[in-house]
Amino acid sequence: MRWASPFKLHEAGILGMNCRNVDFIGRYNLRRFYPLVDDKLKTKLLAEEYGVATPALISVVRTQHEISHVEERLMQLEKFAMKPSRGSGGKGILVITGRRDEFFVKSSGVEMSLEDIKRHLTNTLAGLYSLRGNPDVAIIEDLIEFDDTFEGYSYEGVPDIRIIVFRGYPVMAMLRLATHKSDGKANLHQGAVGVGLDIATGRSLKAVQFAIPIEQHPDTGKRLIDMHIPDWKEMLLLASRCYEMSNLGYIGTDIVLDKSRGAQLLELNARPGLSIQVANGRGLLPRLRHIEKIRKPHRTAEARVAYAMETFSADGL
């Protein structure tokens, strides 16, 4: 079968891009709230305001001349993450995991001099990594030290959990693991592994790479079936709270699990991708329509998460 029949796809409840854009993003995401999400700095400040856990902000570089001021600050830091505020697709994220004399060591083990870091900052400010090449701002924040549970599950890069939140209800989740092929990036179309997660339990349902089911991580050989995400409910709560925070009805939340600080919100996405369906092996549409029909939405994140965990089990909807 080279092409799927559109009727069968619809029967399977698979959400297409046009439907997502018109029926969900267009209807539930008001344009004026987009900047809060598209700008990581704004998201971060907002998250701090709403008490949503997020990696602590160390410093912000807004203009070219501030780069020289930030030098001293950087020299004192052992490890940090540096990212463009309006970067897209994980571009321009620099992760420094340690120091070796004068040099900064990237997560891949490559050494960078202070000059290299300053050039990276210049590029970020010029908009090299931002959407449409607009001038940008660089954020320097605390490095996430990911939980031991994920040891060996990710090749370079941080394993993060993408949860789709619709009207405050977590509807579908997946764990994204970088691979050698994806070059440390967590995008499924670039070759990252997607592990579908059961909303009710946080257990893995299936794992795919390039839409093909796999059982082991292609680089580390770790078994991907029977995974269990710790602090699952806490993670869903964090995702659910992002609804009040962002005012957006249909969002993708990217969450990481820190060894000492627990679940942390990395970023929000107002146009979350559709490949989560492939990782879960099921369509989003039935769940979204179910949430759409709820007349009186639950007020608190706790109630919504409880409802979602009850309703969206692996055997349920």
Add this chain to the structure above:
Amino acid sequence: MVSRVPFYTTIAILILLGISLAVTRHIQLGIPFWPGEQKQAWLIEARVDFVSSNQPVLASLNLPQNPPGFTLINELAASPGYGFAIIENDGHRRGEWSKNLANGQQTLYYKVQLIPDTERSILTDNERPIARTVLWSESESIAAMDILRQAESKASSPESLTRELLRLLRNPEPGQNTALLLTNHSVSSALDKLLNQSGVPTRVSVGLYLEDARRRQGLTPMIEVFTNDRWIVFDPQTGHQGLPDNLLLWQRGGDSLLDVVGGQNSRVSFSMIEQTLPSIELAQSQFAGQGLSWLGVHTLPIEEQSMFKLLFLLPLGAMVVVFMRIIIGLKTSGTFMPILIALAFLQTSLGLGLISFISIVAMGLVIRTWLSRLNLLLVSRIATLVVLVVFLVSLLSLVGYQLGFSTGMTITFFPMIIIAWTIERMSILWEEEGPKQVFVQGGGSLLVAVLAYLVMQLPVLGHLTFNFPELNFVILALIMLMGQYTGYKLSELRRFRAMLEQK
């Protein structure tokens, strides 16, 4: 659910408005729906010759006035040194040439362009003409009475009377009475007098038989008989009743055909030629300033018109892009960049356009990799690219010219800024997502551009969008309709096919 009624109402109104306006204008103004539609037209030239000897001249020629069966679309008088005016008087049109002092052989021309128009063949008249009193010489009077009595006994109507009289007058072995009448009269004037004597109003007209590429033709006298509120034409030479398709009634009743004051030996002759003209041109000249013609862009100067010709193609290109992205799901680099490339292709030609576009972008990418090492700020980097693209294009044009391709110059039609941005975007794509994505998106853009070009270069569509700009409402409605499409894209049928297979 939000009500979709207002939306679909708008769509329906847009489509109806577009189509009904187009149809109205087609009917009212005769603008053809199909390009290259041709209509037959006649170009007739009347030539007036006379000799003048150092005196003021006034020549007056009767001109056709709403000739039945034809529509006059254009007329022109070309005679050096003469003033020309068209004077309308008492339902007749006369062209008047005047000159203060003329000497020797004089030639005046009047040209008229006519198209056959079958809807205008009815010969009605508002005024009810009255039969004239007729004067005969004494012997003729008796003969006429005799012929009339003979004809009237067999006739029941003015038409049959005319036919009967014609039969008698045109008899190869004329009787005594007919022979007597025809010694001093032509058939037509004898017929004219006889009919009036019998109380049937008539008039003598002159017509021109139209035959392709004839020169020096004369006019044929015709008798028009008034009966049942309409004029019926008889050809006294042939006895034929009714107006032949190829007969142009040049003058109907009235005064002389040609008067020349201040000249001798005047005569008029006609030449004619059959032309086929594009209907579109006819429609333009025929209906200028009428009805809904102000809606067309033909009233604008030619230069603006050609700009509009391109402009009105843009909605089509936009529709192709919308279709390819929403329904097919093709990735392009830059949403509407493909249209701009397609517009450039329209100016260059497809093959050449593709080759030059790809080579410029490829060269640009090579230069861009070198630029990225310089660590320039974004704006200055793009500006550098713009300048370099200008150089590249000039270089290609020069090389093309030296190699003998004069078409090399047309590369300059490419939008430089767009090319610079394309190079920049492709280069970033290359660095971040690898060459595969560059080929996917670049190829997608080119494919959409080529498709948009193929659609926009269709003569039918170019003709329709330019002559019926209101049809763009329909395109607008289609684009809006596609914006509401929530079904799967074609590409998603492949993307998600694995999910169904696993089930």
